[in-house]
Amino acid sequence: MAFFNNDEKELSWLYEGRTKTGDLVRGTVEAPTAIIARVKLRKRDIAPISIKAQSSFSFFSNIFANLRSKSTNTHEKRVNLFTGLARSREIHNLVQGKDKEAKNKKKAKSPVKDKEITIFIKQFVVVIKAGVPLLRAFDIVINGQENRKFVLILQDIKFGVENGLSLSESFGSYPKVFDALFINFLAIGEQGGILETLLTRYLEYKEKVDAIKRRVKSAMAYPIIVVIVCCLVLSVILGFVVPQFQKIFESMNAKLPAPTLIVIALSDIIVHYWWLVIVCIVGMVYAFKYTYRTIPRFRFFIDSAIFRVPLFGDLAQKTLISRWTRTLSLLFAAGVPLNGALRSIAMLVDNYLFGAATLNIQKDVEGGSSLYNSMQATNIFPNMVTQMVAVGEEAGSLDFLLKSIADYYDQEIEMVIEAILAMIEPATIVILGAVLGSIIVAIYLPLFHLGDVVG
Known part of the structure; x- marks a missing residue:
């Protein structure tokens, strides 16, 4: 964790997870980032289900908090879209x-621009295709970044992967930087052993969508x-x-x-x-x-x-x-x-x-x-x-x-x-x-x- 300032105040994270025996546990853990909090929980043999900052002090508290949506509700057809305030709020959430x-x-x-994310993914895909080990690939790509905040984020993600977290877990700790589609593709790619292929497809998709977005x-x-x-x-x-x-x-x-x-x-x-x-x-x-x-x-x-x-x-x-x-x-x-x-x-x-x-x-x-x-x-x-x-x-x-x-x-x-x-x-x-x-x-x-x- 050398990339963090030693004086950086640790946050208190509320977590929900399961033990090896399958018991549901809740509690708090002290850590400067969500990823480090997950690593600490893993070392306690707790598989985190959700984790979020208990309080916010600084820039990191807003970025590192896990704000993934938990809503699982549906809505009526278009003819009924404007009826039922409670159901409207479900869609809202x-x-x-x-x-x-x-x-x-x-x-x-997000402290990172879309263009910077696209360039990172492109570099990451190229390095992985070249057969470079995952952690070394992170080092190579991180060295090419100019945005200091993005560097800190990528170093934190690397720390998570280095300590046993999956790519989807580590990247998923930054939902304001990496969208849900990217996280899903990481999870599917890791499970199916087709990470390079899916990241290449995602990159093509993102470049196309970003081009249309710029024109609009x-x-x-x-x-x-x-x-x-x-x-x-x-x-x-x-x-x-x-x-x-x-x-x-x-x-x-x-x-x-x-x-x-x-x-x-x-x-x-x-x-x-x-x-x-x-x-x-x-x-x-x-x-x-x-x-x-x-x-x-x-x-x-x-x-x-x-x-x-x-x-x-x-x-x-x-x-x-x-x-x-x-x-x-x-x-x-x-x-x-x-x-x-x-x-x-x-x-x-x-x-x-x-x-x-x-x-x-x-x-x-x-x-x-x-x-x-x-x-x-x-x-x-x-x-x-x-x-x-x-x-x-x-x-x-x-x-x-x-x-x-x-x-x-x-x-x-x-x-x-x-x-x-x-x-x-x-x-x-x-x-x-x-x-x-x-x-x-x-x-x-x-x-x-x-x-x-x-x-």
């Missing part, structure tokens, strides 16, 4: 990946930047230009038309209460994010409403379908049972509507229904998708057809992004021109009236 005690805490942000983010960022620039331009006009005309209007001592009074009122708000405007905007954003994160019904409503937004709703739906089918294809090809694969996808998807639908599909599949019938019953998958799934089930090539669906939707995503980018510029010109034109007309109306009086 599952999709968020939080246990009951953590559901009101702010979600910890770029498409969403452009209109946001345009809106911010427009707001800044309007603020300058209302804050500096309109007040100059206001002085002229006051010297005229004439009755001003309603449009001019509205513009002057907006200008007064910007000039004298700009701080209140900022507070209100920040407050509304925070209130929206808090409500979205903590109230399941509200999030269901927002996640459903987004699909009805022109172009952007189409982009969101296609992105979700692409990732959903690609993930299911990957898991199914790796030999994961369909029921377990659907469960994993429900935990990974970040849209409540798709998360609830996936759980409902899982429930139907458990009851003996085909994947095609279960997907069709949700009414959120296009007919083309469900028909190809039906063909895949009949032909015994479900993983191949699911991947084909994902590839098709990736192309569709590119087309939608191009349409959005092509639409934004003219739409911005029209909207900004209309707003600025309205302000200019409102400002000059009194001057026109004054000219008529003088004439």
Whole structure:
């Protein structure tokens, strides 16, 4: 444990585990990280089932705590998605990946970027394929990392493996860094002796998903930047230009038309209460994010409403379908049972509507229904998708057809992004021109009236 500062304060970890005789035991163990806590328990002949930090003091307490989801509930079909608050909360806990005690805490942000994780996995796969022993492979890959926090995490993972923990156990101690899909593939690869193959498949999957994610983010960022620039331009006009005309209007001592009074009122708000405007905007954003994160019904409503937004709703739906089918294809090809694969996808998807639908599909599949019938019953998958799934089930090539669906939707995503980018510029010109034109007309109306009086 030389990679940790000797002065690092140890945390108290609550654990639940089983002894060699199968007895269930609970208690606490002192350790600076979750992995070291697991190692200590192993040395006591206790197989840990769950472990989480009893209190939080520092950066490590948020990262090292095990926040794996324990929810195992399902939800009604789409027609009933907005009924039953208790069941909505079950979906809320599952999709968020939080246990009951953590559901009101702010979600910890990963200290490692997606790009860094992808590069690490790529290096790790290359080194393992070269036949380098596992612990030596960790040393080689760790030496190539620049992110100090990531280095500490990888050193802790290596320590766990070195002391008898499996790869999936060690990596699984960092759920905010490594997703559940990666952990599942590690577990399957270790058990089946096909770790290299599955990691290679996961790497291909992650690179594809990350590429689509970057394209979608770029498409969403452009209109946001345009809106911010427009707001800044309007603020300058209302804050500096309109007040100059206001002085002229006051010297005229004439009755001003309603449009001019509205513009002057907006200008007064910007000039004298700009701080209140900022507070209100920040407050509304925070209130929206808090409500979205903590109230399941509200999030269901927002996640459903987004699909009805022109172009952007189409982009969101296609992105979700692409990732959903690609993930299911990957898991199914790796030999994961369909029921377990659907469960994993429900935990990974970040849209409540798709998360609830996936759980409902899982429930139907458990009851003996085909994947095609279960997907069709949700009414959120296009007919083309469900028909190809039906063909895949009949032909015994479900993983191949699911991947084909994902590839098709990736192309569709590119087309939608191009349409959005092509639409934004003219739409911005029209909207900004209309707003600025309205302000200019409102400002000059009194001057026109004054000219008529003088004439």
